[in-house]
Amino acid sequence: MRFVVRLLGTWLVGLALILLIIDGTRSLGANGLLVTAFGDAWTWLHADSLAAARQFVQSRLFGPVIAATVEVILSLPGWVVLAVPGVLLAWAGRSRRTRVFVRHDQL
Structure with a gap:
């Protein structure tokens, strides 16, 4: 289940980035801020x-x-509407266990 939630969150963030890039290129072309x-x-x-x-x-x-x-x-803006739930879903689908990092001198 976490995999599906995390995958959906990643897709939403990806779509939000696409919409942000579209808005950015339209803004550059218009020499002003354009938000869809x-x-x-x-x-x-x-x-x-x-x-x-x-x-x-x-x-x-x-x-x-x-x-x-x-x-x-x-x-x-479209990228905001998709990014907020995307980040929340990706965060909800993360691994719950804490990771222990070992330095080389501790081996």
């Missing part, structure tokens, strides 16, 4: 699934409360 919102990146990838996700959230019991939270998350 997570909602915009999701729209570029698959607009129909974003509309379906919004409709799913709206149809739930606490839909209006959750919808506001989802809109805030969708307005954040």
Whole structure:
């Protein structure tokens, strides 16, 4: 289970780095800071699934409360939205045992 959590965290961090590189190259080309919102990146990838996700959230019991939270998350930079859970999952999947390092003069 730890392997799956750690692998998922690594994938999310990798995707976050890709989005950060895209934002960086766009910023260099524009001679200013450009940040792509997570909602915009999701729209570029698959607009129909974003509309379906919004409709799913709206149809739930606490839909209006959750919808506001989802809109805030969708307005954040894409690399932040992916990096934070990625780092947390990678940290949660780490090995719990402490490692003992031995110096050469202790052998």
